Amino acid sequence: MKSVDVKREVEDALGDPDADPAGDVCDEPPHAASPALSAPTVTRACLDVSFTFERFLTACPIRIENSRQARVGRCGGGEVPCAKRDNPCVATGSALRAGRLGPGHAEMLSRLLDREPVVNAYLRSELRMGIDGGDWWGVADAQGLRATALGGALVVPCIPKPEDARALGETLAASATPRMLVGPRDAVLALHDALGRAAREVRDPQHLMLVDRQTLRHQPASAVRRARRRDIDALVVAAAAMHREEMGVDPLSIDAPGWRARMASLVDRGWSWVWTERETVIFKAELSAWTPNVVQIQGVWTHPAQRSHGVGRAGLASVCEALFDEVPLCTLYVNHYNTIAIALYRSLGFRKIADFATVIY
Numbered sequence: 001m002k003s004v005d006v007k008r009e010v011e012d013a014l015g016d017p018d019a020d021p022a023g024d025v026c027d028e029p030p031h032a033a034s035p036a037l038s039a040p041t042v043t044r045a046c047l048d049v050s051f052t053f054e055r056f057l058t059a060c061p062i063r064i065e066n067s068r069q070a071r072v073g074r075c076g077g078g079e080v081p082c083a084k085r086d087n088p089c090v091a092t093g094s095a096l097r098a099g100r101l102g103p104g105h106a107e108m109l110s111r112l113l114d115r116e117p118v119v120n121a122y123l124r125s126e127l128r129m130g131i132d133g134g135d136w137w138g139v140a141d142a143q144g145l146r147a148t149a150l151g152g153a154l155v156v157p158c159i160p161k162p163e164d165a166r167a168l169g170e171t172l173a174a175s176a177t178p179r180m181l182v183g184p185r186d187a188v189l190a191l192h193d194a195l196g197r198a199a200r201e202v203r204d205p206q207h208l209m210l211v212d213r214q215t216l217r218h219q220p221a222s223a224v225r226r227a228r229r230r231d232i233d234a235l236v237v238a239a240a241a242m243h244r245e246e247m248g249v250d251p252l253s254i255d256a257p258g259w260r261a262r263m264a265s266l267v268d269r270g271w272s273w274v275w276t277e278r279e280t281v282i283f284k285a286e287l288s289a290w291t292p293n294v295v296q297i298q299g300v301w302t303h304p305a306q307r308s309h310g311v312g313r314a315g316l317a318s319v320c321e322a323l324f325d326e327v328p329l330c331t332l333y334v335n336h337y338n339t340i341a342i343a344l345y346r347s348l349g350f351r352k353i354a355d356f357a358t359v360i361y
Contacts, residue, residue, distance in 0.1 A: 098167040100175075101136040101148070108145045109136065113158060118210065118331060119184050119354050120158055121296045125289035126150055137175070139167045149191070153179040159187035169194030178361065185355040192359045199359050206356040207342060208333045213324040215349040219317035220310075224283065226322075227272035231281075235263045235274060238281035242301040273319045275311070282306045283315035294329040300341075317348055 101109060110127060113120040126134055135151040147164040149157040155178040159165050169191055172178065178195070181188045185205050192199065227235060236259060240252045251259045266272040266286050275283035282303040289296035297319065302312040320330045333356045334341050 096139055096141050096146070096164070096167050098139045098171040099137065100171075101131060101138045103131050105136075105138065105145065106131045109138070109148060112145045112148060112160075115160070116158075116184075117291070118294050118329065119208065121291055121294045121331060122156055122183070122289040123148070123150055123158055124291050125296070128291065135175075137168060137171055139164045147187075151176060151178070155181050155191070156183045157181065157187040157191050158183070159190055162186055162190035165190035165194040169196075180361065181357075181359040183356060185357040188357040188359060197361055199361055201358075201360040203335050203358040203360075205336050206333045206358060207336060207352045208331060208354040208356050209342075209345050209350040210329060210331045210353045211320060211345075211348060211350045212329050215351075216317065216320050216324070217347065217349045219314045219348070222275055222283075222311075222314040222318045223277075224273050224275045224315050224318035224322075226270055227267045227274045227284075229264075229267060231272075231274050231276065232260065232264050232267055234276060234279055234281045235267070235272065235284065236260050238274075238284050238301060238303070239263055239299060242284075242299060273315075273322070275315050275318075283311050285316060285319050291327075293327060294331060295323055295327050297330055297332040300332065313344055313348060316344070320348070 271287040286299040288298040
């Protein structure tokens with residue numbers, strides 16, 4: 001399928017990108033509901049740089065090469081401290097500003113992410129939960145928001161122009177030490193270069209793949225269902241086994257309560273599917289993102305004893321079929337060297353639409 005055909009199909013499924021987001025007609029289940037996004041107030045803020053968004057960022061103008069040192073900047077004619085670790089800030093000669101985003105920036109953040117709604121599914125999903133609940137950072141100029149990242153130990157960026165990665169990297173590095181970068185390939189690699197840290201592993205590229213109801217190839221019925229609370233013990237074991245295979249680390253030996261809480265959270269949100277036999281998980285899959293028009297599937301795993309028997313193919317097809325009752329598009333991403341998984345996804349009708357990358361520190 002030509003790229004233009006894929007683009008047209010995605011646009012058809014997502015609808016008019018310029019339409020009012022409140023006009024979505026694709027209902028979400030109760031567990032995926034989220035608060036409405038508030039609009040920012042537009043006014044003049046930092047007088048010395050003609051910045052036009054009221055409190056757009058909590059930053060004041062400083063020099064990017066010195067952003068990690070204690071200093072003050074001049075904003076609106078007054079001296080304001082800019083060195084607090086929980087509120088780092090960056091300014092450049094081109095009047096770019098980088099800093100933490102707040103509720104007043106939700107609408108412009110949504111506009112930025114909606115330019116690539118499928119690629120940015122994870123960030124769009126997190127934004128629907130409310131901007132207050134996340135560690136959001138941004139880079140902006142007088143025209144608006146240019147780049148963003150959801151920070152913390154896991155950083156997921158949206159950087160349409162790679163040259164904005166430096167300012168974003170500076171303010172992220174002054175706030176916390178990321179352990180992993182995941183997302184669109186160009187954005188991840190640009191941010192990795194900007195951070196200037198040695199990586200333990202770089203998974204590049206990873207295929208972002210998509211399927212819809214029309215292209216999903218039907219499979220024999222399976223016993224896949226949404227996970228329930230009584231499945232959590234078995235899910236904890238299965239998910240930990242997958243993590244050991246993927247990362248070489250046993251999460252239960254590091255933080256067993258935290259791992260269990262994570263799986264319980266996915267179950268409670270309705271984001272976990274299982275296929276069990278004799279109280280053992282033989283197939284599972286979870287979601288990492290849910291929006292009204294696209295979901296992102298993660299954690300697809302088949303018990304080793306059940307591999308090469310069609311369980312993974314039938315299980316994933318059942319998950320997608322269930323999701324298509326609620327959303328038009330399903331996506332996932334996979335390491336380029338995992339040829340077996342890629343072949344399985346293609347056999348179901350998934351096709352590659354973009355490249356992702358992961359950097360592990």
